[in-house]
Amino acid sequence: MVNTIIPMVHGDGYHKKGIGSEAKAHLATAALGGALVGLVLWGVSRLVGISGRLPASRALWFGAALIALLYALREAGICTLPFPICRRQVPRSWSKRFSPNMASMLYGFCLGVGLFTRVTVATFYVAILVVLTLRTPVEAAIAMSVFGIGRALPLLFLERHKPDRRLAIVLSWWTPFVRMANGMILAHCGIALLTSALGFG
Amino acid sequence: MSSTPAPRWQPKDLATAPVLPSRVYRACVLAVAAAISWGISRSGCAIPTPVLAVILAAVAGVSAFWSP
Numbered sequence: 001m002v003n004t005i006i007p008m009v010h011g012d013g014y015h016k017k018g019i020g021s022e023a024k025a026h027l028a029t030a031a032l033g034g035a036l037v038g039l040v041l042w043g044v045s046r047l048v049g050i051s052g053r054l055p056a057s058r059a060l061w062f063g064a065a066l067i068a069l070l071y072a073l074r075e076a077g078i079c080t081l082p083f084p085i086c087r088r089q090v091p092r093s094w095s096k097r098f099s100p101n102m103a104s105m106l107y108g109f110c111l112g113v114g115l116f117t118r119v120t121v122a123t124f125y126v127a128i129l130v131v132l133t134l135r136t137p138v139e140a141a142i143a144m145s146v147f148g149i150g151r152a153l154p155l156l157f158l159e160r161h162k163p164d165r166r167l168a169i170v171l172s173w174w175t176p177f178v179r180m181a182n183g184m185i186l187a188h189c190g191i192a193l194l195t196s197a198l199g200f201g
Numbered sequence: 202m203s204s205t206p207a208p209r210w211q212p213k214d215l216a217t218a219p220v221l222p223s224r225v226y227r228a229c230v231l232a233v234a235a236a237i238s239w240g241i242s243r244s245g246c247a248i249p250t251p252v253l254a255v256i257l258a259a260v261a262g263v264s265a266f267w268s269p
Contacts, residue, residue: 034258061250069235076227111265119261120268127257134251143254150262171267176221178267183227185260187234189253195242196250 022100026108027152033112034148035141038131042140045132057133062197064129068190071122076183077176089118112148123182126189 045051050060074081090110094103111117114124127147134140158167221227241247248256 034262057250072231072235073228076231077221078224078228078231114262114265117265118268119265121261121264123257123264124261127254127261130250130254130257134254139251139254143251143258146255147258147262147265150259151265154263154266173219175267177219178264180221180227180230182260182264183231184234185256187231188238189257191235191238192242192248192253193250195239195247200242 022104023156025101026104027149027156029105029108030112030148030152031145032148033109034114034151035145037113037115037147038140038142038144039137041128041131041144042134042137045134045140050132052135058197058199060129060133061193064126064133065190065193065197067122067129068126068186068193071126072183072186072190074183075122075179075186077179078183083120083122085120086116086118088116108148108152111151112145114144114147114151121179121182123186126186130189130193 042051050056071081071083073079074083090107094106097103098106115128124147127143131140131143134143
């Protein structure tokens with residue numbers, strides 16, 4: 001992803017100041033894709049009778065809490081657990097087939113949607129379960145657009161770095177720490193969800 | 202247009218890779234995170250579910266960047 005999308009959103013100007021139009025388009029469409037998924041999730045939740053109903057929401061919070069606490073151990077590298085990962089990735093060919101602006105927008109949208117791309121942290125799936133319990137479509141759209149923005153944001157910070165093997169290695173160094181941070185957030189949110197589900201909060 | 206050449210990668214750079222602490226230490230960190238959350242919930246300052254969703258989505262989004 002790093003070697004395909006960074007050159008796409010930043011063009012040849014790795015060392016220029018400011019964020020280019022491709023990067024802005026990438027960020028905007030990532031937020032849009034996320035918001036769209038939030039609305040779809042809210043619609044599904046409303047359709048099956050979860051959204052706005054406390055007993056159903058509590059059952060889902062309980063399930064999400066158990067998953068969060070269990071997978072916090074996995075993210076922290078304490079134990080190994082099976083994890084379903086979508087193997088699909090955004091096609092590299094888009095960078096050649098479309099103009100830089102269009103390709104940036106398409107990559108942004110697909111990565112912002114998130115559901116059909118490779119996400120290796122359990123936090124994403126716990127977030128989806130929690131979004132299903134939100135009462136209003138605005139809350140759901142905002143929550144999932146934050147996912148899209150969060151996914152696009154590191155690309156903007158990397159605007160001054162030319163994507164090469166060194167950058168890929170330095171990024172891979174931080175993977176265990178990113179996973180550990182996910183573990184901490186999952187443990188924290190898992191307990192918060194559990195207390196909400198049991199009516200302690 | 203002038204541009205600074207990107208620094209070349211050297212194999213010795215790998216020697217400076219940070220290392221995570223032991224499993225026991227990591228388990229303790231998780232326990233502390235869970236205990237803080239329990240304390241917040243019990244003190245009546247429970248985090249609202251929409252805020253939890255935003256926190257989870259933000260962390261998942263930034264972390265997804267590291268998904269290969």
